Amino acid sequence: MGPSIMRNIQSSLKNLLPVISFARPSDVDRYLKLYNIDLDSGKYRCAICGDVMTRENIYALIVNGSSIKLICNKPSCQAKLSIIPLEHVG
Amino acid sequence: MLDEILNFIKQALSSFSSLIIGIIIGLVASPIIKNLLTAIRFFVAFKDLRKLEKTYSSALNFAKRNLKELGLILNKLPEEIVVEMAYKDDVALFSRFRAFFKKNIIGKLRGKEILSITIFSNMSYEEQIAFIIQKAFEAMISSEYEKVLGVDFRDSLVIYYSYKFAFLSQSLVGKGVTLILERKFNEAKFKEIIIKLDSKELEANITLNPPPEVRPLLDRVIIPIIELKSQEISPINDLSTIELTRREMQELLTKIAKGKIGILFIGSRTPEEYLQYVKSRIDEFEGVLICARGKRVILCDYLVPEIIKEYQSSFGIETPYIKTFKCTLPSEENRPLLYKYVLISKQSLI
Numbered sequence: 001m002g003p004s005i006m007r008n009i010q011s012s013l014k015n016l017l018p019v020i021s022f023a024r025p026s027d028v029d030r031y032l033k034l035y036n037i038d039l040d041s042g043k044y045r046c047a048i049c050g051d052v053m054t055r056e057n058i059y060a061l062i063v064n065g066s067s068i069k070l071i072c073n074k075p076s077c078q079a080k081l082s083i084i085p086l087e088h089v090g
Numbered sequence: 091m092l093d094e095i096l097n098f099i100k101q102a103l104s105s106f107s108s109l110i111i112g113i114i115i116g117l118v119a120s121p122i123i124k125n126l127l128t129a130i131r132f133f134v135a136f137k138d139l140r141k142l143e144k145t146y147s148s149a150l151n152f153a154k155r156n157l158k159e160l161g162l163i164l165n166k167l168p169e170e171i172v173v174e175m176a177y178k179d180d181v182a183l184f185s186r187f188r189a190f191f192k193k194n195i196i197g198k199l200r201g202k203e204i205l206s207i208t209i210f211s212n213m214s215y216e217e218q219i220a221f222i223i224q225k226a227f228e229a230m231i232s233s234e235y236e237k238v239l240g241v242d243f244r245d246s247l248v249i250y251y252s253y254k255f256a257f258l259s260q261s262l263v264g265k266g267v268t269l270i271l272e273r274k275f276n277e278a279k280f281k282e283i284i285i286k287l288d289s290k291e292l293e294a295n296i297t298l299n300p301p302p303e304v305r306p307l308l309d310r311v312i313i314p315i316i317e318l319k320s321q322e323i324s325p326i327n328d329l330s331t332i333e334l335t336r337r338e339m340q341e342l343l344t345k346i347a348k349g350k351i352g353i354l355f356i357g358s359r360t361p362e363e364y365l366q367y368v369k370s371r372i373d374e375f376e377g378v379l380i381c382a383r384g385k386r387v388i389l390c391d392y393l394v395p396e397i398i399k400e401y402q403s404s405f406g407i408e409t410p411y412i413k414t415f416k417c418t419l420p421s422e423e424n425r426p427l428l429y430k431y432v433l434i435s436k437q438s439l440i
Contacts, residue, residue, distance in 0.1 A: 017202035021175040
């Protein structure tokens with residue numbers, strides 16, 4: 001890999017600022033309202049396993065501009081949650 | 091009688107005036123006390139949220155110091171994170187002013203893309219710190235490593251580095267966080283192998299020559315080999331090739347951990363000296379792993395046929411097993427540098 005390719009990769013990857021909130025499960029409704037997410041519509045699915053999201057199984061909410069991803073609370077999905085998703089920086 | 095009435099009135103007036111004065115003082119002081127409590131809460135929240143953010147940047151700096159060969163991925167990662175809200179002892183740590191300042195002033199003015207991640211859980215404050223450490227190392231030790239090592243080995247490496255960082259940064263993260271990560275590492279499947287690979291005792295036993303720099307084998311040899319192999323196998327999706335690679339890599343790491351493979355670091359000595367290092371201990375090991383980088387790779391290329399001849403003559407093997415790992419990785423100065431590792435062994439890895 002040449003130096004120019006390495007430089008290009010590096011320069012394009014520094015732009016992300018992850019903003020993390022550790023909320024309680026009891027805060028779910030407040031966040032759903034904040035981002036205007038209607039889980040009752042049944043159209044939201046876990047970005048990892050594809051399960052239908054509910055107030056009870058929501059583990060994480062990832063918002064990037066207008067894109068919203070939800071992750072469910074299955075241990076395997078929790079383990080795969082990345083606070084620095086490389087697809088955003090790669 | 092009149093005196094008594096006058097005294098009573100006087101006392102009543104005095105009590106009333108004390109009450110009025112008390113109320114006035116209360117009215118004046120309560121906003122001050124309220125503001126003081128708000129200020130204290132703000133500073134406590136600021137300090138505790140800052141600690142979570144500092145943990146991430148310290149973990150990244152720890153990796154940059156110790157795992158230089160992962161520079162390609164380390165340089166991809168954001169240098170900082172913002173923690174907007176956290177919980178400590180069931181008290182929400184949040185500052186509207188701080189969140190606005192960090193996201194809109196610092197973030198947007200510097201042209202950052204804001205990625206908001208909210209995690210709903212009942213984690214304690216220590217568990218939140220441990221979570222940030224573990225997720226930071228998960229990003230550094232790429233999930234691509236699963237192709238080379240398998241899921242369990244990669245997970246064991248992630249939790250080991252998380253624990254090691256917490257242990258060495260206890261003054262920042264606190265003992266509770268170290269204990270949480272220690273407990274997780276104790277459950278890791280490849281705990282024993284990883285501990286051995288990072289031990290000074292193993293390094294002293296299997297290194298054939300005085301190494302050109304003092305760094306644990308895990309950081310200096312194992313991680314770069316995994317990184318090289320990971321880059322090589324990245325475009326491959328054939329399951330049998332991936333499985334074979336995993337088995338070979340696990341066997342190589344297990345043999346190194348068990349002291350069955352000697353390590354030769356190529357530095358500035360003469361070829362004769364390196365050959366002598368190999369000859370003097372050739373009987374003690376199943377094989378030798380020759381490690382070179384930069385211009386030393388030329389000397390490595392010269393030495394490999396000579397060491398093969400040595401294996402042929404010492405053990406009567408016509409063709410010893412040879413495995414080469416070669417790729418360009420970033421150097422300490424972040425410049426591309428050629429790394430080459432050659433394993434010469436009496437028998438194949440699998």
